[in-house]
Amino acid sequence: MSELTIKDLHVEIDxxxxxxxxxxxxxxxxxxxxxxPNGSGKTSLAYVLMGHPKYKITKGEILLDGQNILSLxxxxxxxxxxxxxxxYPVEVSGVSLSNFLRTVYMSVNGQKKKxxxxxxxxxxxxxxxxxxxxxxxxxxxxxxxxxxxEGFSGGEKKRAEVLQMAILKPKxxxxxxxxxxxxxxxxxxxxxxxxxxxxxxxxxxLLITHYNRILHHLAPDYVHVMINGKIIxxxxxxxxxxxxxxxxxxxxxx
Amino acid sequence: xxxxxxxxxxxxxxxxxxxxxxxxxxxxEPGLSERVLRxxxxxxxxxxxxxxxxxxxxxxLNHFLKRPLPKWGGxxxxxxxxxxxxxLKPTEKEETSWEELPPGIKSTFDKLGIPEAERKFLSGVGxxxxxxxxxxxxxxxxxxxxxxxxxxxxxxxKYPHIFKKWFxxxxxxxxxxxxxxxxxxxxxxxxxxxxxxxxxxQPLQAYFRINAEGFGQFERTLIIVDEGAKAHYIxxxxxxxxxxxxxxxAVVEVVALPGSHFRYTTLQNWSNNVYNLVxxxxxxxxxxTVEWLDANIGSKLTMKYPSVFLRGPRAKADILSVAFAGxxxxxxxxxxxxxxAPNTTSxxxxxxxxxxxxxxxxxxxLHVSKLADNVKSTVRCDALLLDxxxxxxxxxxxxxxxxxxxITHEATVGKIGEQQLFYLMSRGLNEQEALSLxxxxxxxxxxxxxxxxxxxxxxxxxxxxxxxxVG
Numbered sequence: 033m034s035e036l037t038i039k040d041l042h043v044e045i046d047x048x049x050x051x052x053x054x055x056x057x058x059x060x061x062x063x064x065x066x067x068x069p070n071g072s073g074k075t076s077l078a079y080v081l082m083g084h085p086k087y088k089i090t091k092g093e094i095l096l097d098g099q100n101i102l103s104l105x106x107x108x109x110x111x112x113x114x115x116x117x118x119x120y121p122v123e124v125s126g127v128s129l130s131n132f133l134r135t136v137y138m139s140v141n142g143q144k145k146k147x148x149x150x151x152x153x154x155x156x157x158x159x160x161x162x163x164x165x166x167x168x169x170x171x172x173x174x175x176x177x178x179x180x181x182e183g184f185s186g187g188e189k190k191r192a193e194v195l196q197m198a199i200l201k202p203k204x205x206x207x208x209x210x211x212x213x214x215x216x217x218x219x220x221x222x223x224x225x226x227x228x229x230x231x232x233x234x235x236x237x238l239l240i241t242h243y244n245r246i247l248h249h250l251a252p253d254y255v256h257v258m259i260n261g262k263i264i265x266x267x268x269x270x271x272x273x274x275x276x277x278x279x280x281x282x283x284x285x286x
Numbered sequence: 287x288x289x290x291x292x293x294x295x296x297x298x299x300x301x302x303x304x305x306x307x308x309x310x311x312x313x314x315e316p317g318l319s320e321r322v323l324r325x326x327x328x329x330x331x332x333x334x335x336x337x338x339x340x341x342x343x344x345x346x347l348n349h350f351l352k353r354p355l356p357k358w359g360g361x362x363x364x365x366x367x368x369x370x371x372x373x374l375k376p377t378e379k380e381e382t383s384w385e386e387l388p389p390g391i392k393s394t395f396d397k398l399g400i401p402e403a404e405r406k407f408l409s410g411v412g413x414x415x416x417x418x419x420x421x422x423x424x425x426x427x428x429x430x431x432x433x434x435x436x437x438x439x440x441x442x443x444k445y446p447h448i449f450k451k452w453f454x455x456x457x458x459x460x461x462x463x464x465x466x467x468x469x470x471x472x473x474x475x476x477x478x479x480x481x482x483x484x485x486x487x488q489p490l491q492a493y494f495r496i497n498a499e500g501f502g503q504f505e506r507t508l509i510i511v512d513e514g515a516k517a518h519y520i521x522x523x524x525x526x527x528x529x530x531x532x533x534x535x536a537v538v539e540v541v542a543l544p545g546s547h548f549r550y551t552t553l554q555n556w557s558n559n560v561y562n563l564v565x566x567x568x569x570x571x572x573x574x575t576v577e578w579l580d581a582n583i584g585s586k587l588t589m590k591y592p593s594v595f596l597r598g599p600r601a602k603a604d605i606l607s608v609a610f611a612g613x614x615x616x617x618x619x620x621x622x623x624x625x626x627a628p629n630t631t632s633x634x635x636x637x638x639x640x641x642x643x644x645x646x647x648x649x650x651x652l653h654v655s656k657l658a659d660n661v662k663s664t665v666r667c668d669a670l671l672l673d674x675x676x677x678x679x680x681x682x683x684x685x686x687x688x689x690x691x692x693i694t695h696e697a698t699v700g701k702i703g704e705q706q707l708f709y710l711m712s713r714g715l716n717e718q719e720a721l722s723l724x725x726x727x728x729x730x731x732x733x734x735x736x737x738x739x740x741x742x743x744x745x746x747x748x749x750x751x752x753x754x755x756v757g
């Protein structure tokens with residue numbers, strides 16, 4: 033059973049502690065929502081899980097299927113089945129989305145599939161697969177030829193992140209503010225895309241979100257509230273409703 | 287060192303960096319003098335045939351000896367002109383069948399994939415090995431339409447009227463020190479004439495190979511595209527990896543007559559012991575379009591600024607110059623556009639990448655003359671630095687003497703951000719792969735303009751440069 037385990041994680045940046053002892057386990061197939069106000073350390077946690085070089089881990093462990101991944105670079109974590117959907121995806125000029133997706137597909141899945149004797153999708157099969165995924169996400173086929181994230185609207189960028197996730201088929205996906213910059217229609221598609229990968233690939237999801245807007249379309253199994261670098265409360269979907277109603281302030285006070 | 291890099295170094299050396307034993311039929315002593323020039327002229331059979339060309343050579347030599355080295359640009363101080371061999375004749379005659387070539391020369395071009403490319407998608411091929419063209423072909427239907435594609439010696443002998451009319455008129459020997467040197471010792475290259483209205487659909491290709499060590503290659507190209515004609519010329523060049531330095535000083539003159547369309551593509555991949563000092567210039571007449579696509583990946587130092595003089599109304603210039611400078615390399619490149627007539631337009635785009643202490647310099651000129659009304663021009667140069675020890679400089683010169691001109695000028699210097707790398711690495715690419723992807727994206731504007739087969743080669747060379755597999 034695949035799982036991501038975070039044990040007593042403490043993180044510093046520029047000498048300042050921003051993650052102050054987090055314990056969290058995400059099993060395959062589960063959907064966890066991590067909620068919290070701005071500046072609570074949610075995005076930092078996401079970056080740390082994926083291996084961003086600018087953070088310093090002062091204490092604790094991150095385990096993927098029991099293996100400590102703290103010393104691994106982001107690409108190695110990706111190859112082990114970890115994915116991060118970015119709040120602000122980066123633009124890469126001159127690299128078409130289709131070329132990029134094929135490159136990362138080969139990089140992450142190519143070798144893995146060969147190792148277990150599975151067939152890797154040929155270029156034509158891949159093109160078909162991509163066409164279908166674009167359709168599902170209601171993205172125009174012309175997106176395949178556009179440069180990665182360049183000139184994409186907020187909602188388009190987020191859908192492109194979901195697309196990348198669908199192609200990489202991770203064991204565990206961390207999705208940072210999947211809904212920021214997306215309108216209602218895009219939001220539904222993004223939620224559906226996440227639900228699909230969760231269902232078909234049994235991907236464990238850590239959904240990082242400020243508001244519970246997306247949670248109306250994607251029911252979490254667990255909800256955690258993070259404030260000031262710590263998870264102060266965990267519960268089920270009702271906790272998200274409570275936050276919607278009363279805000280973070282009452283929890284902070286409690 | 288990591289095994290992958292060692293393998294790629296081997297791959298580079300085997301594919302481009304090899305040499306074959308020198309089996310030349312004539313070779314002058316190292317160094318340059320009037321005596322050497324006469325010897326070469328005699329071997330080429332010029333002396334009794336054509337005093338005109340011999341005088342031209344002497345004019346070049348005299349100017350070269352008088353003219354000091356340029357004080358700008360790259361460091362030329364370590365070129366030892368006395369140690370260079372100026373003429374090396376590889377075979378008795380040029381062949382029209384690959385099978386007739388000596389085995390060493392044939393295997394060289396086989397390895398470089400030229401016969402294969404010729405079969406697949408070229409209209410004609412000329413290949414030069416050291417000082418002379420050794421093989422040459424042109425499709426029969428083009429020959430019937432009057433297209434001429436020969437080496438300059440043949441051009442002068444068989445088509446003296448066209449040849450003499452234009453030769454040396456676009457770039458006179460006195461233009462600069464290295465055009466003077468070329469004018470003195472030029473050998474090999476191409477003479478091309480496209481008759482009025484003829485469209486050459488598939489590219490004509492020239493391939494320049496240096497095989498000898500401490501050698502100077504001085505090919506000379508003259509291309510005349512007559513009224514309403516259209517053609518695309520591609521050149522590639524490589525050399526073995528030697529410790530001793532070689533010199534490549536070419537001159538390329540292009541005449542684009544009214545309404546013609548001409549594109550000249552270069553994929554320069556000299557080994558890192560070659561000084562590449564080249565003068566390229568085109569004159570575009572009324573309504574003609576000239577495009578230079580110039581990629582400089584190899585060489586120790588390249589100084590090259592393809593230029594277009596827009597001489598007739600509505601003529602158009604399009605220059606795209608890309609450069610990659612790795613360890614020990616300096617790419618001093620760019621372009622020049624001179625607007626001499628009204629309603630002329632130009633676009634000059636330069637993109638460069640520096641890595642491992644490599645240095646790139648953009649040098650560009652935009653000149654608009656008083657008589658040129660309603661000129662439109664776009665100049666853009668982008669430099670990408672991959673580390674702290676690499677360098678880039680920009681020298682844009684704008685001389686605008688007519689107020690009706692619309693000029694846009696943009697320049698950027700970029701570094702690859704931590705966030706961009708992190709993003710790509712989070713998708714499973716290692717640092718090297720992520721950097722390569724960013725760089726190939728940076729050069730995409732060039733790669734997508736050239737035929738697919740060349741784009742593949744170009745991307746492969748960039749990849750080799752990126753992992754430090756060259757040199």
